[in-house]
Amino acid sequence: MAGHPMLSLEEAQAKLLSLVEPLPIERVDIEGALGRYLAEPMLARRTQPAADVSAMDGYAVTAEDLTGPWHVVGESAAGHPYDSTVAPGQAVRISTGALMPAGAEAVILQEDLSREQHRISLTGEAPIPAHKHIRHRGMDFPEGKEVLPLGVRIGSSQAALAMAAGHKHLPVRRIPHLTVIDSGDELTSDPECCEPHQIPASNGAMLAAMARNLPVKVDRIGPVEDRLEALVKAFQTAADSDVIVTSGGASVGEHDLVRPALEAWGAKLDFWRVAIKPGKPILVARKAKGPRSQLVIGLPGNPVSSHITAYHFLLPVLRALLGAARPTPMSMLALLTSPLPATGDRREFLRGVWDGENVTPQVVQDSGALASLAISNVLIDRPARAPVAGAGDPVRVYLLQNGGIA
Template sequence: MSLLSVAEAQARLLALASPLDIEHAPLVAALGRWAAADIRALRTQPAADLSAMDGYAIRFAEMPGPWRVTGESAAGAHSGLTLAPGDAARIFTGAPVPVGADVILIQEEAARDGDQLRLAGEGPPCPGAHIRRAGNDFTAGTTLIPAGARIGPAQIALAATGGHGALPVRRQPRVALISTGDELVPPGAPTSGVRLPSSNAPMLHALITAEVPAIIDDRGIVPDDLAATVAAFTAARDANIIVTTGGASVGDRDFVRPALEAAGASLDFWRVALKPGKPLMAGRLGNAIVLGLPGNPVSAYVTARLFLVPLLRHLGGSTRLFDQRRAIRLAGTIPATGKRMEFLRGYRAGARVRALTGQDSAALAALSRADALIVRPPFSAAANNGDIVEILTIA
């Protein structure tokens, strides 16, 4: 079987899935998700002309002072005031502007003696100064958040101000994590000989949580045994995505592929022209998408960023599935590539990026120091100091 390009494998993985069903989530529960439909304003903001400052509402153009204070306007109250020439009204931030007022004289530039008010500074800088006009932010019916846009804290505030208490979003995907390998023990458990703490599941859990709101079910460690692996897949088939790490290659102790076939899964692709991460597979088991990641932790991390995160965004209804690459100059040198696309761990220093030493697919110390992946297309020539390369930022 020939190796798929990264782009082709990504496209085939996404073609296995459609965005999840729509639900209406309370505002805070919508954080980090994507709008499933255009979210339009149910009200106008501001709903009336409001004062932007504490001070006095006056008719400055007709009479630049002095004035007589005839009333007061407070935030949240309908004052019903109308100012005649020479009148002024005490006003507070957020309060409705009386009919007839053309500016707000800020408190710091006003001198008041009883009901008499005069100018104590330079005065208003322009007509309409310190007045927030009705509809200045948005009007009813305006699209506040377009479909497919990510909902962050500012969007939640905007939607709340627009009259919404819940927002249309896609259901959170259910992700089952399965770690395979006789050599693995749970994190924190004693190790002896060649046993190894399981790091992929907590790493993937953290990566998913940082990128996409999801319901994550860590199914633990499955031994290198065909029956046990089949049972693990069967038990997880109610998830939207089943993510495995390890056991996806062709060794005598690699049971993920035969276990998937035995459980009734259909395999869409296996092996990608990617370094690190060639033994990557994808398919379907019932309604679940199965994504088999390599067992080496750096390979698992890179492939999760390139495949799992875009898949989760796709299920969530995002219109921006892939992280944007950006051009930057190289510090140092990096070797030519072969037939696989390579993602080198690197770190940015000023306006340049440098490849880390320790590019082994199990070298977690180097990965923890990286804040970028240097993207190297297949058959790229060696790159020298000062050359332009592309990176994906990861921190």
């Protein structure tokens, strides 16, 4: 398929993601759901707040008596409500979050009052409208309301909302099992013992680390030598995985054995060329695994190419398996601090440093240069056949931290 037309990034992502079916649903406790995605919309099982409560510290009074003076007849504290009815001329000391007593429809702030024993007088302003400092029943959400949509990622605020909405367990997708295979005779697993003709097997560690930004079980195999039998054995070892990702050997050269090894293993191949730079060659294969298909993604061996293609293809596949509503990363605008040259026929992703507003491209952009990748926090997105961009021009950037997840 070497002569197959190159796909755009979005076409290739869509084609790959069309092969992905979210994993089965399981119900886990809130802590176990962190970092995962809701497999069903979340409906509130209770009303929040369940009754009218005070939003401030002060005194609860009737709406028909906002000028006082008042006689203090009791207190309503959080968890300890006042159990009688408030009449005009009466006030109940109330704390933030405490239930409004029966008959009380206004809260006078404590800083707007003076108190002498059981008598309080207005020294500041009365609330306008009267209910200004009250959180009414159902203000946050009523019982039965959808509070989180399908496919949203569960973080700290979502976990808090789930508990407030009455949930102890949440429906999420089973955690994917990923196997990372490094292949190449030039690779060594020991970076402290590396001959000139060797390079440390850093891609496997990099890809595993990228995947672990998600709730994914990751196994590593390799380095695997450049022999067909060795690669077939590696695929057999990873037969229980949901996804296998390889680094290196996925092109069509004489020593690129991933494709023939997959064929010998019994996988169905679909080789893509994607019109991006770096990272054009991507190999995709599927093998039946019970009612599902096991997915294999072959990435380029150059470390930056491997990282960029994993960012745009491997991580979205893992998010899709987890049931993410939007598995692909999001971009945003930043302003260039220095000019960039015109681009060729492929879309380019350049390493850069973003300071919150401006982005500075790295000087070294070679696909084998890990140092400039490691000190970058964004990828600068340059469309194919784009003209020269000047300092101050807006460009789209992708955040590298956490795989571009918002």
